[in-house]
Amino acid sequence: MPTIVLEADTSAELVEKALRWALDTLEANRRASARGPLPPGDPALADVIGAIHGELARRFLRDVAEQSLHGQSLSLTEASDRYGRSADPSAFVGIVGAVNRPMRRLGGRRLIAWDTATRGYRIDPDDAHEVLRELAD
Numbered sequence: 001m002p003t004i005v006l007e008a009d010t011s012a013e014l015v016e017k018a019l020r021w022a023l024d025t026l027e028a029n030r031r032a033s034a035r036g037p038l039p040p041g042d043p044a045l046a047d048v049i050g051a052i053h054g055e056l057a058r059r060f061l062r063d064v065a066e067q068s069l070h071g072q073s074l075s076l077t078e079a080s081d082r083y084g085r086s087a088d089p090s091a092f093v094g095i096v097g098a099v100n101r102p103m104r105r106l107g108g109r110r111l112i113a114w115d116t117a118t119r120g121y122r123i124d125p126d127d128a129h130e131v132l133r134e135l136a137d
Contacts, residue, residue: 016089020114027110045127048111049134051102056083060095062135064112064121065128073120089114096121 006021008014052058060074063082067074076087085091096112103111111131115122123131 020116042107042130044107045130046134048103048106049131051106052099054095054098057095057098058135060092060121061099061112061123061131064123065131065135067120068123068125068128069132071125073115073118073122075118075120077119079121092121 004021006014006017008017049061052061060079060083063079064074076089076092079085079092080087083092083095099112100110103109111127112121112123114120
């Protein structure tokens, strides 16, 4: 039976790593069985963005897209300051889910991804251009 080892300094960090591993594994399994994803910048992305109805989710998506255009991520600290939430990734699960659910359903992949290296959220730069164009309308 395979063994997975995760190392962390705190139990909270260990839980976060385990959760990220589990979510990434589930997503990889879904992608393997789903039809091909939309390529970044695909015009069908407009349908996905149109399916995101929450104002908070749309604002969060815009903020992440603006940072991603510059090769940066929206850091967890910056997001917590902007949105008045704790600096904990679980504080943004609902917002990120409101964006990623339509993208997974219509596009077969996530739109917003967690960047472990920067502890922030980012999207593909090609997607960022399309997102900002659609949200400007």
